[in-house]
Amino acid sequence: MARRRYHDGLALHQALPGQFLPFLVAAMSFLAALALAGGIAAHGLSQRWTHGAGAVTTVQVPGPDDPAAGSGTRIAAVQDILAHTPGIITAHRLSDAELRSLLAPWIEQTGDASLPLPAVIEVHTAAGQDPMPPLLPRLEAIAPGVMVEHDSVWSDRLAALAASLQACALLAVLIVMTVAVCVVMAATRAGLQTRRQAIALIHSLGAMDSYIAGRFASRVGLLALVGGLGGSLAALPMLLAMSHLAAPFSAVTDAQATAPVHWRDPRAWADIVPHALLWMLLALPPAAGMTGWVTTQLTVRAWLRRLP
8 A cells, every 4th residue: 555645735844844943943942951050050049048048147155154144144145035036947056066166177176175165056037037136235235245147248149149140041041042033034934935936826826824824833833842852851961960960059958969869760850950940841842832833923924925
């Protein structure tokens, strides 16, 4: 039995071959995936710092065992005030071992336990709240010499850096989209010129613009969808490797960050790869196909309006 092959009435498989356009769209999708991944990573790092290290205030109490201005020791009075202050989530006093481990890079550990060290309290505040400035006079009244240090300066600088990185990623995506639109327009116009006589003939016989534009748009949209899928698949291994390298700086636990990841275990990757990154990879192929479809519709309709 002879094979039956469906032939497009406009011969679009000749006017728009399926080798050139998908490759270019795949390259654009690959670059867009990398740019979007950089923006997502910058946003995640900013959120982690703002709600993590950036939300920590350090309270140093010299002479913690000395009597306070009221009653009890200085450290007990400070901890009592911090425990009853709205906006403070936790107030953890560092032990002597934790404090000496923290100071180890700057102070040589000689084993002398008589080295006078202040009591250090790590205060975690709620997001968007800073109750320490109005609280400082009360702490000074009961424990003169108390010091409060907040990393707001560094958190603000990191937030500004993350915002600039996200803006750069958005600009890169816009440039990639612009180039992709120009490539689709050029390929569509080349296909129109290739089939100019046939298109002009069926157009003069009464073929509607929507029919011709729809046939071209369906062809280009399918090719762009295939190219977007190829670009997403090509970017996936690199993004997975980068996510594993960036795991210690993300919001995962230390055990998850240092544990070996098995490539064939999707549950292990689910703890490391940001969900926004996975959704972005899934959305790239449909976005590429829709961009190609819309661009081709507009290009073909504009070209048909100039026919005699």
